[in-house]
Amino acid sequence: MEGSTDMCGIAGVFFKKPDANHVLGRTLVDMLDGCQHRGPDSTGFALYEDDIQGLRLRFLVEASDEAAVKRIRQALSDHGAAITRESCEGATFVVDVSYSGEIRPFAYAMEHAAKLVSIGSHLDIIKDVGSSHHLDDVYHIGGINGTHGIGHVRLATESDVKPESAHPFWATGFSDVAIVHNGQITNYWKMRRRLEARGFEFRTDNDSELIAVYIADKLSQGVKLEDALAESVDDLDGTFSFLISTKDGIGFAKDRLAAKPMVMYEDDGLVAIASEEVSLNRLFPGRALSTTEPAPGTFRTWSR
Amino acid sequence: MVTIDLSTVSVRDGNEAMRAAAERGEDIEILNPDARHHIGVGLVAPVKVKIKGSAGYFCAGLSHGAHFEVESNVGWGAGDSMYAGSLVVGGNASAIPGVALRGGEVVVKGNIGSRAGQVMKAGTLLACGNASFLAGYLMYGGRMIILGNSGIRVGEDMSSGAIFVGGKVESLGSDAKQVEPTAEDLAEIDAFLKKYGIEFSGTFKKIVNAGTKLRYGAAEPVARPLPHTVFSEGGIYWNTKTVDDIRTKSKIGRYRIRGYGTAKPVPHFSDIALKLDPARIVAGDPTKSVNLAMKLGGRFGAKPLSLSMPVLIAPMSYGALSKSTKIALARASKLSGIVENTGEGGMLPEQRAEAAQLIFQCLSGRLGWNIHDMLKADALEIYISQGAKPGLGGQLMAKKVTKELAAIRGIPEGIDLRSPSRHPDILGADDLVIKIEELREATSYTKPISMKMGAGRVRDDIKIAYKDGFDFVQLDGLQGSTGAASAEVIENVGIPTMAALAEALEGLSEIDCKGDMPIVLMGGIKDGVDAVKALALGASAVAMGTAALIAGGCISCMQCHVGNCVVGIATQDPEHEKRYKIDRQAEAIHRYLEAVRWQIASLTQALGHSDFRQLTRDDLVALTPEAAEITGLPYDPSYRGLDAGFKTKVA
Numbered sequence: 001m002e003g004s005t006d007m008c009g010i011a012g013v014f015f016k017k018p019d020a021n022h023v024l025g026r027t028l029v030d031m032l033d034g035c036q037h038r039g040p041d042s043t044g045f046a047l048y049e050d051d052i053q054g055l056r057l058r059f060l061v062e063a064s065d066e067a068a069v070k071r072i073r074q075a076l077s078d079h080g081a082a083i084t085r086e087s088c089e090g091a092t093f094v095v096d097v098s099y100s101g102e103i104r105p106f107a108y109a110m111e112h113a114a115k116l117v118s119i120g121s122h123l124d125i126i127k128d129v130g131s132s133h134h135l136d137d138v139y140h141i142g143g144i145n146g147t148h149g150i151g152h153v154r155l156a157t158e159s160d161v162k163p164e165s166a167h168p169f170w171a172t173g174f175s176d177v178a179i180v181h182n183g184q185i186t187n188y189w190k191m192r193r194r195l196e197a198r199g200f201e202f203r204t205d206n207d208s209e210l211i212a213v214y215i216a217d218k219l220s221q222g223v224k225l226e227d228a229l230a231e232s233v234d235d236l237d238g239t240f241s242f243l244i245s246t247k248d249g250i251g252f253a254k255d256r257l258a259a260k261p262m263v264m265y266e267d268d269g270l271v272a273i274a275s276e277e278v279s280l281n282r283l284f285p286g287r288a289l290s291t292t293e294p295a296p297g298t299f300r301t302w303s304r
Numbered sequence: 305m306v307t308i309d310l311s312t313v314s315v316r317d318g319n320e321a322m323r324a325a326a327e328r329g330e331d332i333e334i335l336n337p338d339a340r341h342h343i344g345v346g347l348v349a350p351v352k353v354k355i356k357g358s359a360g361y362f363c364a365g366l367s368h369g370a371h372f373e374v375e376s377n378v379g380w381g382a383g384d385s386m387y388a389g390s391l392v393v394g395g396n397a398s399a400i401p402g403v404a405l406r407g408g409e410v411v412v413k414g415n416i417g418s419r420a421g422q423v424m425k426a427g428t429l430l431a432c433g434n435a436s437f438l439a440g441y442l443m444y445g446g447r448m449i450i451l452g453n454s455g456i457r458v459g460e461d462m463s464s465g466a467i468f469v470g471g472k473v474e475s476l477g478s479d480a481k482q483v484e485p486t487a488e489d490l491a492e493i494d495a496f497l498k499k500y501g502i503e504f505s506g507t508f509k510k511i512v513n514a515g516t517k518l519r520y521g522a523a524e525p526v527a528r529p530l531p532h533t534v535f536s537e538g539g540i541y542w543n544t545k546t547v548d549d550i551r552t553k554s555k556i557g558r559y560r561i562r563g564y565g566t567a568k569p570v571p572h573f574s575d576i577a578l579k580l581d582p583a584r585i586v587a588g589d590p591t592k593s594v595n596l597a598m599k600l601g602g603r604f605g606a607k608p609l610s611l612s613m614p615v616l617i618a619p620m621s622y623g624a625l626s627k628s629t630k631i632a633l634a635r636a637s638k639l640s641g642i643v644e645n646t647g648e649g650g651m652l653p654e655q656r657a658e659a660a661q662l663i664f665q666c667l668s669g670r671l672g673w674n675i676h677d678m679l680k681a682d683a684l685e686i687y688i689s690q691g692a693k694p695g696l697g698g699q700l701m702a703k704k705v706t707k708e709l710a711a712i713r714g715i716p717e718g719i720d721l722r723s724p725s726r727h728p729d730i731l732g733a734d735d736l737v738i739k740i741e742e743l744r745e746a747t748s749y750t751k752p753i754s755m756k757m758g759a760g761r762v763r764d765d766i767k768i769a770y771k772d773g774f775d776f777v778q779l780d781g782l783q784g785s786t787g788a789a790s791a792e793v794i795e796n797v798g799i800p801t802m803a804a805l806a807e808a809l810e811g812l813s814e815i816d817c818k819g820d821m822p823i824v825l826m827g828g829i830k831d832g833v834d835a836v837k838a839l840a841l842g843a844s845a846v847a848m849g850t851a852a853l854i855a856g857g858c859i860s861c862m863q864c865h866v867g868n869c870v871v872g873i874a875t876q877d878p879e880h881e882k883r884y885k886i887d888r889q890a891e892a893i894h895r896y897l898e899a900v901r902w903q904i905a906s907l908t909q910a911l912g913h914s915d916f917r918q919l920t921r922d923d924l925v926a927l928t929p930e931a932a933e934i935t936g937l938p939y940d941p942s943y944r945g946l947d948a949g950f951k952t953k954v955a
Contacts, residue, residue, distance in 0.1 A: 007733035038734040155733055157767040258418045259731045277339035277379060278360050286336045288357040288376035293398060293417055296437060
């Protein structure tokens, strides 16, 4: 038995230095638009932004749901987190807070107040039903500046397409770690039970959330991202091409079956990775790009 | 020369413009391709096409005779099912370049991705760089040349053809062996490289099939067959069938193979009754007063199939069946105003000529799949699986793989053919979207595209079929028959036809799409009574395979796989096929189909309707608790009778 799995396209970008030609948000909007055919139902972005003050928390809360907003404010105040900024955007409620305590218990407590999408000092996950362009219209993603980010388009087969089942997935309980994943992890429950036995909580049955928590757990134990990815290729069964992002950078891992596509382009200024080259070409229209496909069973990271 | 700029026109319009230019004999230049998919798909003229940049999936796929040059890289499935012509790629090729290649030349200057040349049958695939794993996987013929290194398991389960590797071979695949290339091989490679101006001074290793898996080891002993009518009788434990099965397995030490469908009792339409009102049965011809005509497959603007009644001929291959049988089925379908289906293994010209409407199936092995027959078809169907053996590929035993049959399929003669269980280019719903689009592009969006699906995880699969944009689905339950499969799978894998329909309808209503995508139900549909019940439950139409064969002379001996069919149906032996009289059997099948029409019309009328689309669940009751549980119909045993299908309520 597997966790729930999605059919999709993924994309990610990492700027090695400030790039005058490419704004982070616009770059990912275009890349995801390029592979929207792989997943027309929902779209999501994990953006590592320049201008977050303190910690940013984004909740899935409709603007009209005053009770939820009240619960969030209460929970924040209970944990000594002071709100420095708050706003309603689309189907979400966003707050920037100053908070200096331990993240995991804080995150779990916030989760119990409302559906939490992400926590990060740089990370902001924006995901919703609709296309890349639709999300750009609602959340003004195109104008967001930052250093790196990942994104996802999803084809849903559940009855009611909801924003919370969109990707990227946040590594529940860890700040600034996000994942986008194309594939199917077949030892999902075995791995999840191991992590649950150690006290981790899961918000979905989605195998992408599992990978995120699995990696974030290793990072929190001081394992380097590169080593965590190396172990993931051995530990995870099934088909996968995933991108993981942290405060410092991004990485990919690809299964040994190479059942799910992944193409990358790298130059002095940036590295861009996507399910299909058509997304990479969106960054350089009209250019014949020199791209490579990561070999089966490989992984790599970029960080600053 | 015509220039097409894909930054200003869509690929769809671009492909139309390419076809128009090619018809005039003009060469073509594509600007700003930006790795878009389906460039040049279905082009069938000997023109030159220069692509200034990278192309996406299926570049030059389903083409015949054109010469493509891509400046940079190509995505999955470059040169898919190409018949002749060439594709030269300046950069790298992603997974499965040269998939199902049937001729022509694919030349990649850089590296090639995994499973290169999967199910290729002829032609040449050259990689100047390295190849990833499983190069030449399930290759049926042709030549692959890798100047660099090859990844693991090269030549895995290839049945013919040759792979030449200039660099290191990481490991050989199952049933592959390394031999010395002949002087002739090397001379031909040399000439090929010169033709494309490629320098190479190294030596080659040649990899070919080792011949250990082309035939089943131990043959099943020939025994007096138990006919299906006996075989399916229940009752005692240690019956003839069980004893026969144990004895045979003690001789061959493996699973057995047989034809036909499941023989164990499962809940079926006989467990449902129609709430007939005998007073509504009136004299006269019900086929004149009840509307049975329908269109099928126009969901996305393709020209729909036109049916005189909600019945299709189920997909059955030329291969499993003789050519004569396929001709008779095609003719009968025309006489009755319905639709015939090629099944696996290609389209016969005679079948095309006889059938007024014909669905052309695309299977995992791409046997006989080609652009010319796609254009001749009235609808295209992607086979994912079938009711008799969900999740497994087709089987055709050596006796039936004759020279003529092998030629149309593009495979070696006389092997025990086991088709792959998966499509090379459909590993998920996301790939499937791109595959469907390729078929639409190749045929200018004129043909309905359906999916053939066995009853496995129907609730999920039907949603994927809907989301991926099929025009309709042919859903095949556990009782569906086959020409050859392991008996264990036939009996035990999948869910009953009635349960499959219930799950499909529930799945579609869970995503609020019930009624948007027609479902053609098959798998044990015996007659018009079963058809009416299926239609009332929510199927849009039904398909009949076994019933049509029996109408046309099948004696139900279940020896379809052996190839010695005594009535000339499931055989390729000319002596046996001679016994099959096409004219007589076509008429017989037609007469049976007309009896089915009469049944559907008269029962629809007796239920108080003037159109079969007015049939609803309210017209049905369940006769058993199991049928009630599966369908959600009210359980009403008072409708039981000797002939449950027709009996009206016992007063």
